[in-house]
Amino acid sequence: MMKTCVWLWLMMISWSWAAKPNLIVILADDIGYGDLGCYGSKVISTPRLDRMAREGVRFTDFYVASAFCSPSRAALLTGRLPARCGVPYVLFPSEHTGLPPSETTLAEVLKPAGYATACVGKWHLGWRSEFRPQQQGFDEYFGLLHTNDVSEWKVGEAFHQLSTFEPLELREGDRVVESPVDLARVTERYTERAMEFIRRQREKPFFLYLAHTMPHIAQYASAAFAGKSKGGVFGDCVEEIDASTGRILDLLKELGMDERTLVIFTSDNGAGLRGGKAKAEERFPGRSEHGSNGVLRGGKGSTFEGGVRVPCIAWWPKTIVGGRVDGTPWSALDLMPTMASMAQVKAPEVDGIDFRDGLKGKARHEEPRMLFHYFGVQLQAVREGPWKLFLPISEPPKLRVPSLWFEHQDGLFERQHRLWPKPTLYDLSADVNEKVDVAEKHPEVVARLQKAAESFDVSFQKQIPPVQYLPGPKPPAAGQIRTAADSVEEWLKLAR
Numbered sequence: 002m003m004k005t006c007v008w009l010w011l012m013m014i015s016w017s018w019a020a021k022p023n024l025i026v027i028l029a030d031d032i033g034y035g036d037l038g039c040y041g042s043k044v045i046s047t048p049r050l051d052r053m054a055r056e057g058v059r060f061t062d063f064y065v066a067s068a069f070c071s072p073s074r075a076a077l078l079t080g081r082l083p084a085r086c087g088v089p090y091v092l093f094p095s096e097h098t099g100l101p102p103s104e105t106t107l108a109e110v111l112k113p114a115g116y117a118t119a120c121v122g123k124w125h126l127g128w129r130s131e132f133r134p135q136q137q138g139f140d141e142y143f144g145l146l147h148t149n150d151v152s153e154w155k156v157g158e159a160f161h162q163l164s165t166f167e168p169l170e171l172r173e174g175d176r177v178v179e180s181p182v183d184l185a186r187v188t189e190r191y192t193e194r195a196m197e198f199i200r201r202q203r204e205k206p207f208f209l210y211l212a213h214t215m216p217h218i219a220q221y222a223s224a225a226f227a228g229k230s231k232g233g234v235f236g237d238c239v240e241e242i243d244a245s246t247g248r249i250l251d252l253l254k255e256l257g258m259d260e261r262t263l264v265i266f267t268s269d270n271g272a273g274l275r276g277g278k279a280k281a282e283e284r285f286p287g288r289s290e291h292g293s294n295g296v297l298r299g300g301k302g303s304t305f306e307g308g309v310r311v312p313c314i315a316w317w318p319k320t321i322v323g324g325r326v327d328g329t330p331w332s333a334l335d336l337m338p339t340m341a342s343m344a345q346v347k348a349p350e351v352d353g354i355d356f357r358d359g360l361k362g363k364a365r366h367e368e369p370r371m372l373f374h375y376f377g378v379q380l381q382a383v384r385e386g387p388w389k390l391f392l393p394i395s396e397p398p399k400l401r402v403p404s405l406w407f408e409h410q411d412g413l414f415e416r417q418h419r420l421w422p423k424p425t426l427y428d429l430s431a432d433v434n435e436k437v438d439v440a441e442k443h444p445e446v447v448a449r450l451q452k453a454a455e456s457f458d459v460s461f462q463k464q465i466p467p468v469q470y471l472p473g474p475k476p477p478a479a480g481q482i483r484t485a486a487d488s489v490e491e492w493l494k495l496a497r
């Protein structure tokens with residue numbers, strides 16, 4: 002009797018892993034490490050995400066591959082470091098570039114394995130038709146091709162030179178369905194559209210990439226959430242995303258799909274720091290709020306933990322045992338090979354690892370794994386086990402990838418690609434907020450990590466491809482100001 006039970010149990014376990022599960026990635030924009038109740042927020046109420054964590058696993062050491070929107074997304078979808086997959090820096094609407102069609106995304110890997118694929122929400126990986134989600138393996142697309150902070154900058158302001166044309170358009174496939182988009186309803190509409198996609202899936206397994214526009218600046222929540230959170234308008238947006246996630250989990254249960262669906266909730270980078278608030282306040286009055294990275298140092302844009310360590314919750318009833326809190330370091334780069342493995346297809350060569358067993362709580366790494374924290378093309382820090390080493394850097398990168406972001410803001414390239422005179426070492430197990438440099442106490446750790454990191458980077462630098470730019474009208478040069486009289490017809494033609 003006992004033997005039969007064990008056999009049946011083993012059969013069930015192997016069946017659940019053998020069947021191809023549905024895969025959902027819910028990506029919030031700029032939610033920081035301290036912005037959810039289950040990660041310690043006292044001002045933002047997230048009952049549904051907290052419950053998702055209780056029913057699933059909450060990771061304390063989950064990293065994104067970049068502390069900015071576009072490169073973080075490119076890395077999540079390809080499993081490759083941002084500079085390797087052609088998107089080292091954040092993209093602006095005036096740029097004729099994006100995630101190269103030659104890159105293989107998770108959607109492209111899953112589609113031949115029989116998956117229906119949908120991208121709902123913020124793309125931010127290229128607006129020209131050559132770079133849109135439909136060219137990257139997604140059967141369906143509903144959302145905004147651009148980030149939402151380009152819509153309200155006034156003509157004549159420096160930043161506007163990067164934007165060139167507006168308004169911000171909501172699209173179904175290539176078709177514009179609302180222009181300008183009502184940002185207050187965007188979370189609600191993404192949610193409805195995602196649920197409608199899920200309801201349609203009866204025959205095939207599916208992959209849903211739901212990338213929220215919120216709570217990225219400029220924040221808007223729908224009427225049911227606006228003004229409700231103790232965390233201000235930022236909190237309103239997070240609370241709406243919390244409710245949205247709850248609706249999706251409820252729907253999966255209602256349709257009987259919950260036990261064959263893996264849902265991952267995470268964020269694309271840490272919350273922006275308060276220091277940037279004054280500048281933002283001039284442009285987005287009342288909508289310039291940032292979240293919290295909890296105890297972590299630094300924020301969006303930085304390779305300190307606050308920029309690159311984000312909340313991550315995985316939920317899969319019966320397969321993932323509920324209530325686990327897991328401190329294994331893993332990365333958004335791992336989603337591609339992990340999900341490919343679940344779909345029983347081979348992933349292309351990537352920088353991530355197959356974390357399938359780790360999701361279930363089985364130790365995954367026999368040796369400590371090294372995680373590489375790049376800012377664009379510059380390797381700034383590495384993590385291995387408890388150690389985080391900031392490398393000594395004596396000169397700015399030799400490779401200057403074309404990027405409007407830098408061309409339009411004097412000195413920004415130099416400021417953001419930092420120089421460090423000497424290596425700095427932190428022991429994250431004792432000092433998660435990176436306050437005490439222990440490099441002098443552990444010279445052997447510094448030497449070992451530095452050698453391994455530099456050796457990785459030497460070969461990495463040789464593999465960085467040129468950024469793919471398409472021909473097109475030029476945006477105003479730095480210092481030039483576009484006026485309302487300037488024609489944007491050429492741009493609008495390309496946007497269709």
Ligand SMILES: [Ca+2]
Pocket residue numbers: 030031069070217269270
């Ligand atoms: Ca972001």
